[in-house]
Amino acid sequence: MxxxxxxxxxxxxxxxxxxxxxxxxxxxxxxxxxxxxxxxxxxxxxxxxxxxxxxxxxxxxxxxxxxxxxxxxxxxxxxxxxxxxxxxxxxxxxxxxxxxxxxxxxxxxxxxxxxxxxxxxxxxxxxxxxxxxxxxxxxxxxxxxxxxxxxxxxxxxxxxxxxxxxxxxxxxxxxxxxxxxxxxxxxxxxxxxxxxxxxxxxxxxxxxxxxxxxxxxxxxxxxxxxxxxxxxxxxxxxxxxxxxxxxxxxxxxxxxxxxxxxxGGKSPLLVFEDADLDLAVEIAVEQFDNAGQVCLKAARMYVHSSLAEEFTRRVVEGAAKLTQGDPRDESTDVSALISRRHFEQISGFVERALADGAEPLLGGGPNEELGGLYFRPTILVGAKKDSEIMTEEVFGPVVTISTFDTEDEAVTLANDTPFGLAATIVTGDRDRAERVSAALDAGTVWVNCFFVRDLNAPFGGNGKxxxxxxxxxxxxxxxxxxKNSVFSPTGWADAGTGEGGGTDG
Structure with missing residues (x-):
């Protein structure tokens, strides 16, 4: 200073x-x-x-x-x-x-x-x-x-x-x-x-x-x-x-x-079996932007079981390539968490998730090489659907990946949260996109895109x-x-002149 x-x-x-x-x-x-x-x-x-x-x-x-x-x-x-x-x-x-x-x-x-x-x-x-x-x-x-x-x-x-x-x-x-x-x-x-x-x-x-x-x-x-x-x-x-x-x-x-x-938010990403996998992986890796400190981020990722293995592998590979470091460097992808207190909160979430049976495929703790407030991009699988890591907003570089088998199951999992800020769908089926977006409890639903909104469109969340x-x-x-001002057609001093009164606007 x-x-x-x-x-x-x-x-x-x-x-x-x-x-x-x-x-x-x-x-x-x-x-x-x-x-x-x-x-x-x-x-x-x-x-x-x-x-x-x-x-x-x-x-x-x-x-x-x-x-x-x-x-x-x-x-x-x-x-x-x-x-x-x-x-x-x-x-x-x-x-x-x-x-x-x-x-x-x-x-x-x-x-x-x-x-x-x-x-x-x-x-x-x-x-x-x-x-x-x-x-x-x-x-x-x-x-x-x-x-x-x-x-x-x-x-x-x-x-x-x-x-x-x-x-x-x-x-x-x-x-x-x-x-x-x-x-x-x-x-x-x-x-x-x-x-x-x-x-x-x-x-x-x-x-x-x-x-x-x-x-x-x-x-x-x-x-x-x-x-x-x-x-x-x-x-x-x-x-x-x-x-x-x-x-x-x-x-x-x-x-x-x-x-x-x-x-807050605990937004879902739903990847269906007919999804453009390249697009789905790109959107998933984007969730580590701003070290995951984004209320709209899709922290809960649900992928159809037929794509789960390839999707998970590619997301882990993509996130592992992200560069963590000083945000003043144009090449940096992931920076630090905002404060020591927040860093300890994120660490606590991950430690409790691991103790509860979740498995880290990437990250899982501090970036020891950088020290300070740098927490590694973290991908967890195997978390129980009602566990803290799946229900509470973490607000850090931490995501979970889970699977589903049917469209109805995907919607149920996505809506199983007190939050309702946003949701993202990746699918190649227009009819499915219409059905699922209508069924999701969220203020904003993105279909085959993410983080796009015109300033003339409404923004806000449901529930908490x-x-x-x-x-x-x-x-x-x-x-x-x-204000609604109602003007009578009668009682005007200039009635009949066509000025100041009138009937139908």
């Missing part, structure tokens, strides 16, 4: 301010917390540790900025958000370097896909808002009456973001919330807080008015808890674990604040995987109060 000035640190050549961003200004705290890189377990920075005082200030700033931002014509808000997108595109390299250092994710993924998608989170919702919200006369003919449906901004939106993809998962909520006319208070993850600070700089440079976007750094207990319970927020979006979601729900319930939750859907109009449904 190299301090250059007070509150400013150099992160792999990028200057990052470690203070909060509240009301258009940098704000320090009396105390700090240490941000540690998973790459080498070395401290990166001392970051402002917010408390209820900073949360109060941020919510107050957001509430003060709300009327003017909400009243701004949609086209003008959208123009500002497009400038934010341009600012992100201009700083893809800076954002990539900081996020890679902060959470250990692959820099090549950030450069080629993640950061361009972050920009798209603003540009796409700016376009959508102009199309959907910029035309208030969405009229529905009634019984001689005229009904107008409008989307009014809800107010102040609190967004609590996760550490595995902090900027991307924050902005796909920030984008639509701001486009709809809301103001924002973001609480970044304490394990990867720094790109939120860079986003504040980009917002300011793009002309976002003071108070519209605010960042409160800090821990969940000291900053997150007072934010979720704050009476001044109108919407709450959270991505994270099921236990934390339960705590947040209780806090938000006091103020009757609507929630949007994207939580979350509450609600976001994306396209579903985002605006959540971040706005939908």
């Amino acid at each position: 190299t301090e250059t000035t007070d509150h400013l640190v150099d992160v792999d050549g990028v200057q990052v301010d470690t203070r909060h961003w509240i009301g258009g200004e940098r704000v320090a705290s009396a105390s700090t917390f240490t941000d540690i890189s998973p790459i080498d377990e070395q401290p990166i920075a001392e970051v402002a540790a917010g408390t209820s005082a900073e949360v109060d200030a941020a919510v107050a700033a957001a509430r003060a900025a709300f009327p003017a931002w909400a009243a701004l014509p949609v086209a003008e808000r959208s123009a500002i958000l497009r400038r934010v997108a341009e600012g992100i595109e201009a700083r893809v390299e800076d954002l990539s370097r900081v996020e890679t250092r902060d959470n250990g994710s692959l820099i090549r993924s950030h450069r080629r896909g993640v950061m361009p998608r972050v920009a798209m989170n603003f540009r796409a919702f700016a376009d959508f808002a102009e199309h959907q919200l910029g035309h208030p006369d969405m009229e529905v003919p009634g019984r001689g009456h005229r009904e107008r449906v409008t989307y009014d901004p809800a107010g102040v939106v609190a967004i609590i973001t996760p550490w595995n993809a902090p900027l991307m998962l924050a902005t796909w909520r920030i984008g639509p919330a701001m486009a709809a006319g809301n103001t924002i208070v973001v609480k970044p993850p304490e394990w990867a807080p720094l790109t939120a600070s860079l986003l504040a700089d980009i917002m300011h440079e793009a002309g976002v008015p003071a108070g519209v976007f605010n960042v409160v750094q800090g821990t969940g207990a000291e900053a997150g808890a007072p934010l979720t319970a704050h009476p001044g927020i109108n919407r709450l979006a959270f991505t994270g674990s099921v236990p934390t979601a339960g705590v947040i729900a209780k806090a938000a319930a006091t103020n009757i604040v609507p929630l949007s939750y994207e939580l 995987s979350g509450i609600g859907r976001e994306g396209g109009i579903w985002s605006f449904d959540f971040y706005t109060d939908i």
Whole structure:
């Protein structure tokens, strides 16, 4: 860690301010917390540790900025958000370097896909808002009456973001919330807080008015808890674990604040006997991306018994070829786990699975050559279907492979989980693809593909995987109060002139 000035640190050549961003200004705290890189377990920075005082200030700033931002014509808000997108595109390299250092994710993924998608989170919702919200006369003919449906901004939106993809998962909520006319208070993850600070700089440079976007750094207990319970927020979006979601729900319930939750997953991959085996193996090996720290990952792989031997052999061979190491190297495929605590949790899952009869065909423990937080890509077979490794979200580079004999059995196994975030099917039979996708309990089903979604499509999970859907109009449904204004054809001073009243729209 190299301090250059007070509150400013150099992160792999990028200057990052470690203070909060509240009301258009940098704000320090009396105390700090240490941000540690998973790459080498070395401290990166001392970051402002917010408390209820900073949360109060941020919510107050957001509430003060709300009327003017909400009243701004949609086209003008959208123009500002497009400038934010341009600012992100201009700083893809800076954002990539900081996020890679902060959470250990692959820099090549950030450069080629993640950061361009972050920009798209603003540009796409700016376009959508102009199309959907910029035309208030969405009229529905009634019984001689005229009904107008409008989307009014809800107010102040609190967004609590996760550490595995902090900027991307924050902005796909920030984008639509701001486009709809809301103001924002973001609480970044304490394990990867720094790109939120860079986003504040980009917002300011793009002309976002003071108070519209605010960042409160800090821990969940000291900053997150007072934010979720704050009476001044109108919407709450959270991505994270099921236990934390339960705590947040209780806090938000006091103020009757609507929630949007994207939580955990235990997603299945179903490989049928008529599958393109090359494609199935490619999708299976892809599950080790971001060291398996992906909520959508297909951690449970079910393959038809006729293909099981070849599929398993090829997946093991493919995963064994993955390069593990420093994520700042473009050749690295698998990096480190986020923290020492998380590393110990993953180790515990695997140790208990092996003790319970599972067999490791690959990995099964730490990468001794690299040390630190590097856990080897691990493939287990023989796990009991009701064992912990098959029912709990591991959130690491660990997958299981099991077999099935019939389509009905495959569906039953896939749905045997309290989670319902996603599922993937590989089959050459169109009719089967239709039947199985309809039968699966999941918010997203991929057929012969993986990790593909247009921002206009809905996203969310069933069961313990979350509450609600976001994306396209579903985002605006959540971040706005939908109003229906009913106009009578009678009682107008100018009745009969054809102005101001009328009958059917």
